[in-house]
Amino acid sequence: AQSVTQLDSHVSVSEGTPVLLRCNYSSSYSPSLFWYVQHPNKGLQLLLKYTSAATLVKGINGFEAEFKKSETSFHLTKPSAHMSDAAEYFCVVSGGNRDDKIIFGKGTRLHILP
Amino acid sequence: ETGVTQSPTHLIKTRGQQVTLRCSSQSGHNTVSWYQQALGQGPQFIFQYYREEENGRGNFPPRFSGLQFPNYSSELNVNALELDDSALYLCASSLTGLGNSPLHFGNGTRLTVT
Numbered sequence: 001a002q003s004v005t006q007l008d009s010h011v012s013v014s015e016g017t018p019v020l021l022r023c024n025y026s027s028s029y030s031p032s033l034f035w036y037v038q039h040p041n042k043g044l045q046l047l048l049k050y051t052s053a054a055t056l057v058k059g060i061n062g063f064e065a066e067f068k069k070s071e072t073s074f075h076l077t078k079p080s081a082h083m084s085d086a087a088e089y090f091c092v093v094s095g096g097n098r099d100d101k102i103i104f105g106k107g108t109r110l111h112i113l114p
Numbered sequence: 115e116t117g118v119t120q121s122p123t124h125l126i127k128t129r130g131q132q133v134t135l136r137c138s139s140q141s142g143h144n145t146v147s148w149y150q151q152a153l154g155q156g157p158q159f160i161f162q163y164y165r166e167e168e169n170g171r172g173n174f175p176p177r178f179s180g181l182q183f184p185n186y187s188s189e190l191n192v193n194a195l196e197l198d199d200s201a202l203y204l205c206a207s208s209l210t211g212l213g214n215s216p217l218h219f220g221n222g223t224r225l226t227v228t
Contacts, residue, residue, distance in 0.1 A: 032214040043118070043204055043219035044157070051214040090156055094213035101170060102147065102213070104156040 002027045004093045006105035014113045019063075019078040021108045023091035026072060033074045034092040035065055038107075044090065050074060061085070086112045120205050120220035127195050127227050135190040135223045137205030143218065145211030146188040148180060149204040151222070157204055163188055164211040192225075200227045 007022040025031060032051045036044040048059025055067045065076045074091060091105040119138045127133050139146050145164045149157035159172035163182035177193040186207070192199055202224050206217035 034216065036217075036219075041221075043221045044206075044217070045219070046216045049214070049216055101172060102159050102162075102217070104149075104158070106156045 002031065002093050002095060002101070002103050004091050004103050004105045006089075006091050006108050008108050009106065010109045010111065012111040012113055013081045015083055016080050019076070019081045019085065019110065021076040021089050021091075021110065023074045023076065023105060024072055025074060025091070025093045027093060027095070029095065032094045033065075033067060034094070035059065035063070035074075035076050036090045036092060038088045038090065040087075047076070047089075081110075081112050083112050083114070086110055118205060118207050118218050118220035120203075120223050122223060123221070124224045125226070127225065129195055129197060129227055131195050132191065132193045133195060133225060135192075135203050135205075135225070137188045137190070137207075137220060139186045139188065139205075139207035140218045143207035143209055144186050145208045145215070146182055146186065147206050147208070147217065148188070148190045149206065150174070150199075151202040151204055153201070160190065162211065169211070195227045197227050200225060 003026045005024045034049045035047040038044045047063050048057045050057050050067045058064045063078050088107045090107050094102045118140050121136045147162040148160040151157040160174050162170040166182045179191045182188045202222045204222045206219045208215040
């Protein structure tokens with residue numbers, strides 16, 4: 001069985017300061033992990049993915065995430081927030097087979113303060 | 115490269131009616147999955163189609179059904195609509211349908227049931 005928990009429903013940071021969005025997962029086997037971003041009234045866009053290669057994954061728009069198996073975490077970070085980063089972020093876990101369910105976290109709303 | 119397109123963008127139906135939502139997958143993708151996103155929640159996996167066969171289903175009742183066509187486009191049908199079916203319905207396509215294959219989302223169909 002798989003599950004994913006996003007530890008914060010809302011995060012507020014000032015523009016130019018670092019961003020940390022936390023995600024913990026549970027999986028009985030090696031999972032694939034993703035972060036997606038959703039801007040208002042839009043579909044979701046892939047930020048980055050982890051699929052058992054390098055544990056530090058770089059994505060688009062300056063985001064990166066580190067897979068830590070010992071902590072079952074896959075936190076999303078960015079060194080310097082930009083106003084355009086304000087959106088909803090979803091952590092996603094998936095198994096390796098086609099019939100594995102895709103599990104989304106409940107999302108973290110990122111607010112950027114001027 | 116054509117992205118994922120969904121139609122219609124908005125829809126209003128009455129409780130008890132039936133609705134069909136449509137999705138065109140991204141060029142080259144053979145797998146389509148559907149998600150229900152209630153207001154303020156993360157997307158919930160409904161089902162996935164790979165090469166015209168359903169190969170994964172979430173916790174949704176049988177009145178949620180689907181089809182995938184030879185060109186890999188897809189339909190989501192919902193019968194006997196209930197008020198709680200009001201949500202954003204997202205379609206996503208992927209290259210292989212395997213768990214490590216990123217999802218490419220459309221902008222969704224906003225369904226309101228009155």
